[in-house]
Amino acid sequence: MIVAFIPSETVIGLVGTGVMGKSMAGHFIQAGYEVHIYTRTKSKAQELIEQGAHWEASPGELAGKCQVIFTMVGFPTDVEEIYLGANGILANAQPGSYLVDMTTSSPILAKRIYEEALTRQMYALDAPVSGGDIGAKEARLSIMVGGARDVFDEVLPLLEKLGTNIVYQGAAGSGQHTKMCNQIAIASNMMGVVEALVYAQKAGLDPTTVLKSIETGAAGSWSLSNLAPRMIAGNFAPGFYVKHFIKDMKIALESAEEMKLELPGLTLAKSLYEQLAASGEEDSGTQALFKLINK
Known part of the structure; x- marks a missing residue:
């Protein structure tokens, strides 16, 4: 059963604050959300910390404090480590958490994360984006989403903080x-x-x-x-x-x-x-x- 959350009270986590993730985190902060971030090099997140973001030492520490966790990293190997590693998101997030991977990654890996999340009573979406650095800065990304439709509907108000063309594509892996x-x-x-x-x-x-x-x-x-x-x-x-x-x-x-x-x-x-x-x-x-x- 999907656990509904109140968007205005949601604690958001974001793993990866590079070219795209930095802007995404900034939009959530500006919208008034409590935002926790993780990036391998803390100094690269300093600007977001000064804006009010809380830096965490690992994806696992972040996951335990957030209801909705967004990830925007580089490669499928990074996605696998962040979600499935011993100190990763799935091992540490609370049941009922929403997990949204916006990395461009493998459709097969997206399905694997979706299925593993369900076994832990968590809800995963694969939601890669298009629009580049400009789209991220201006919150007008195109977001293509795979996963359960009811989960998409729950997370949509948050996705609307990041993009203007948000389309549900179908089952897990469809976004990728x-x-x-x-x-x-x-x-x-x-x-x-x-x-x-x-x-x-x-x-x-x-x-x-x-x-x-x-x-x-x-x-x-x-x-x-x-x-x-x-x-x-x-x-x-x-x-x-x-x-x-x-x-x-x-x-x-x-x-x-x-x-x-x-x-x-x-x-x-x-x-x-x-x-x-x-x-x-x-x-x-x-x-x-x-x-x-x-x-």
Whole structure:
């Protein structure tokens, strides 16, 4: 049976305060919630601590104090450790807790966490996001959610503090599968955006002027409108890390292989991004693909 909570009185935990998680925690603090955070390096959470967040020494310590726990970390191995480890969330959270993993991770792992949570009378959702650092800062992320529908309905008021396009996708793992669809579409689109800008430059055009013509037409996309200007400006700071994008593409290709599905565009994009990472750009933003193509 689902244990209802009163959103205004909810104590929120957030594991991972990187590019995305920092903004998420900030929104909850600004909304008046008691927020507990965990990150491996306490100094990186100092700004949130100064805003009123309570720092905890481990995911387990955090889990024992919170009713709803959000996680936003880097890799599936991190998710597995944080949820299933001896000092992790599932071993320490109270029955009736809501667990929301917003990391882009494995659909198989999402199902495993969901099932293990149920055995402990906890309720897990996989809820990866799209929108990058801008979407996180402005609380207008797209959130794709898998898990039980009634759990989604309970947590929705909190998700609405983070995003504007929040869609229930189905059973556990469905959120992660939907995020794979998102990343597959972005992968080929990013190659097109980069090649278009490089072509414009080689043709002697002003890329910014070209962008004015093509971003609102049939070629329009989020990457073209938001990342192409960064490429033109030479700004390759991460809104989303190259290394994390490669991780996502690997998950998508592994899932596709299980379905006996070939994805040639995604395969090519992954190989290009791996070349980019090998050149020392793994901690750059995904728009750094421009450097590889514009040699």
